[in-house]
Amino acid sequence: MALFLHILSCLLGLGSWVAINGVWVELPLLVPQAPEGWELPSYLSLLIQFANIGPLVVTLTHKFRPGRLQEGPVIFVLLGVGVVSCLLLAFLWQETSWVAGTRRSTALLSLIFFLSLVDCTSSVTFLPYMTRLRPDYLISYFIGEGLSGLMPALLALAQGVGVLSCEPVNTTEINGSFVLGNLTAVYQPARFPAWGFFLFLAGMMGICLTAFAILHTMPGKQSQRHQEVVKSKKREQEESWEKGVEQRPMMGEEVCAEVIDVKKERKRYSLCEKIFIYLVLAWVNALTNAVLPAVQTYSCMPYGGRIYHLAATLASMANPLACGIAMYLPNRSLVMVGALSLVGSIIGSYIMAIAVLSPCPPLLHSAIGGALMVVSWVLFVGILSYVKVVIGMILRDEGHSALVWCGAVVQLGSMVGALAMFPVVNVYSLFRSGDPCTSNCPQ
Known part of the structure; x- marks a missing residue:
C-alpha cells in the first residue's frame, strides 16, 4: 500500500506541469505553421502570467475565507480541464481567425491559456493537498513534478523536434566541379505530427486524473487517520x-x-527565518522557471544543436534525480539551503554570461566549451531542484497554510522572473542568436 501511494503521489505531481512543459518542447513544430511565427513563445510567456489569476484567487480565498475551499474538488476540475484542453489542441491547434485585422492562432492561444491556468493553480492546490499524506509522500510528488518536464522532452526527442541539417542554398559549377553556396539550416520533418503529441499529453493528464481519483477516495481516510x-x-x-x-x-x-x-x-521557525525561506524559494523559482529558460537557446546553440539537446534533456533528468537524493539525504539546515542556493546562482550567472556573449562565447571551437555548458545546466537544475524540495519539506512541517503560501510564492517568483526577462529578450533584443550553420566568430 505504501508503494502504491508513492506511485499515486508521483502521478499527481506529474500532472502539475506536464501540459505546459509539453507545449514548450513542441514549439519548434508549432512556430513555422502559426501566424505569430517566432513571436509565439513570447505570447506563451504572457499567457502563463495572465493565468496566475488562478493562484491569486485560491490564495485570497484561503486568506479571507479559511476552510471554505476544499482542494479535492478543485483538483478534479483542474485535471478535467487539462484533459479536455489537450484533446481539443490535438484537433484545433491549427485553426486561426482574424483579430483586429491580423490573423491569429485563436484556438491555440485560448487552449494554452486554459492549460496555463491548470498548471499555475496546481501550485496552490496540489501541494496543500499533500498535507493529507505522510511527509515522505511529498518527495514522490516532487519526483513526479520533475518528470513532468522530462517525459515531454524525451517524447520530443523521439519525435525529432528541432533536429536540423545544414544544406546549401545554391551550387555553382566551375570547371566541371560543383561549389557549394551559403549553408542554411533546414529543420527535418518530425516522425509523427503535433496532434499525436497533444494526444499523448491528453493521455498523461487522463492518467493523472485517474490516479488522483484513487488517491482521493481510497487512501484519503487512512491518511487523515494518520494525521489524527x-x-x-x-x-x-x-x-x-x-x-x-x-x-x-x-x-x-x-x-x-x-x-x-x-x-x-x-x-x-521564527518570522525572520520564514521570510528567508520564502525569499530563497521565490529567487530559486525565478531562476529555474523563467530567467534561465528564457536564454537557454542563446547559451547552448552557439556550441551546436547536439549540445542544446543534451543540455535540455540531461537537465530535465537532473530534476527527478535531485528529488530522489532529497528523499534519502534530506538536509533541512537553513545554512545549507542558503549555501546551495548561492552555488546554483553562481552557476546560473555563468550560463547567463555565455548567453550574453552569444553568438561568440568563450571556447566556442573547443569541445570543452560545449561539455562545460551541459555540465553547468545539469548542476544548475539539480542543485536548485534539491533546494526546492528541501524547502517544500520544511514548509510541509509548518502545516497546510504554509504550503498554500509556498505555491503562491513559487508562482510569484516565476511571474517576476518572466516579466523581467520578456522586455530584455523580446523588446530590447539584448541577446543575439547565431547561425547554426555558419559562424563569423574568430577561431
Missing part, C-alpha cells in the same frame, strides 16, 4: 512530559534532556 493519530500522540507525549516534570523534580538532568528533545521535535 500523530496529533493525539503528540498531545499525549506533551501531557506526559509535563506531568513528569511535576512528579519528578529530583531527576533534573533526565527531565531537562527530555524537554530539550521535545523542543527539537516541535521546532518552529
